[in-house]
Amino acid sequence: KQEVTQIPAALSVPEGENLVLNCSFTDSAIYNLQWFRQDPGKGLTSLLLIQSSQREQTSGRLNASLDKSSGRSTLYIAASQPGDSATYLCAVSGGGFKTIFGAGTRLFVKA
Amino acid sequence: DAGVIQSPRHEVTEMGQEVTLRCKPISGHNSLFWYRQTMMRGLELLIYFNNNVPIDDSGMPEDRFSAKMPNASFSTLKIQPSEPRDSAVYFCASRGLAGGTSTDTQYFGPGTRLTVL
Numbered sequence: 328k329q330e331v332t333q334i335p336a337a338l339s340v341p342e343g344e345n346l347v348l349n350c351s352f353t354d355s356a357i358y359n360l361q362w363f364r365q366d367p368g369k370g371l372t373s374l375l376l377i378q379s380s381q382r383e384q385t386s387g388r389l390n391a392s393l394d395k396s397s398g399r400s401t402l403y404i405a406a407s408q409p410g411d412s413a414t415y416l417c418a419v420s421g422g423g424f425k426t427i428f429g430a431g432t433r434l435f436v437k438a
Numbered sequence: 439d440a441g442v443i444q445s446p447r448h449e450v451t452e453m454g455q456e457v458t459l460r461c462k463p464i465s466g467h468n469s470l471f472w473y474r475q476t477m478m479r480g481l482e483l484l485i486y487f488n489n490n491v492p493i494d495d496s497g498m499p500e501d502r503f504s505a506k507m508p509n510a511s512f513s514t515l516k517i518q519p520s521e522p523r524d525s526a527v528y529f530c531a532s533r534g535l536a537g538g539t540s541t542d543t544q545y546f547g548p549g550t551r552l553t554v555l
Contacts, residue, residue: 359542370442370529370546371481378542416481418544425494426471426544428481 329354333417333429340407341437348402348432350417355395362391362402363416365431371416375402407436442547444530450553456518459550462511463532471544472505472515473529481529487513520554527551 330353340346350360359378363371375384375391377400383392390403404411417429443462451457463470471486485495487507495505502521507513517524531544 361543363546370548371531371544373543373545376543420542425486426483428483430480 329357329419329421329427331417331419331427331429333415333432335432336430337433337435339435339437342407342409344407344436345403345405346407346434348404348415348417348434350400350402350429352398352400352419352427354421355398356421357395358420360391360393360400361418361420361426362389362400363418365414365416367413374415404434407434409436409438412436442530442532442545444528444547444550446550447548448551448553450555451520452555453521454519455554456516457520457524457552457554459515459528459530459552461513461515461530461547463513463530464534464545465511467532467534467545468510469533470507470513471531471533472513473531474526475529475549476526484515517552520552522554525552525554 332351334349357379359376361376362374364374365371375386377384377391377393388405393400412435414431414433416431418426420426445460469488472484473481474484475481484497485505486493490507503517505515527549529549530547533544
């Protein structure tokens, strides 16, 4: 059974700092891995999607990496801003495209 | 496109009542997902459809829950009878799988916040 763990559960950083969010999964037989952002009281917004054959994806200040063999992914946020404050969720899709989410990392960027 | 549309946005009902949540996926998407989010359990996949056919409903908690997708543009999640422990935010998401990587992305609706008293 696939399990997805995100560390840390919460993170508070000063504006401008570079930071890394971690995601690990127990079954390496995945189809893809996706990082989402969720603002309080809102739905989820897709940030980056990495196919199982890829090693990383970049979008603006965001970079996500995938090491399928070790069951790990990281989301790197460069030059953090107060607007980055949100909960970040990692989700893996496996056979049949069933998607399993981690519990999320709650990020607070202080101005 | 307006994105995934869910209704109602908020629902307050009494225990024992029937609740119906609605979802309109993004036009052209052929997969639809229903999720439930609670503080205790996080985001859980309840059921997903591919081309209007239920593929995996192993996440549906019990027989009180049922989901239908009568056509490509509409789906419902019904709870009958509702119980206080069903209180949660229910999300619908859709995805268009046409071979390209960008279409593997799931697009989420704003959710329905359900409170069962």
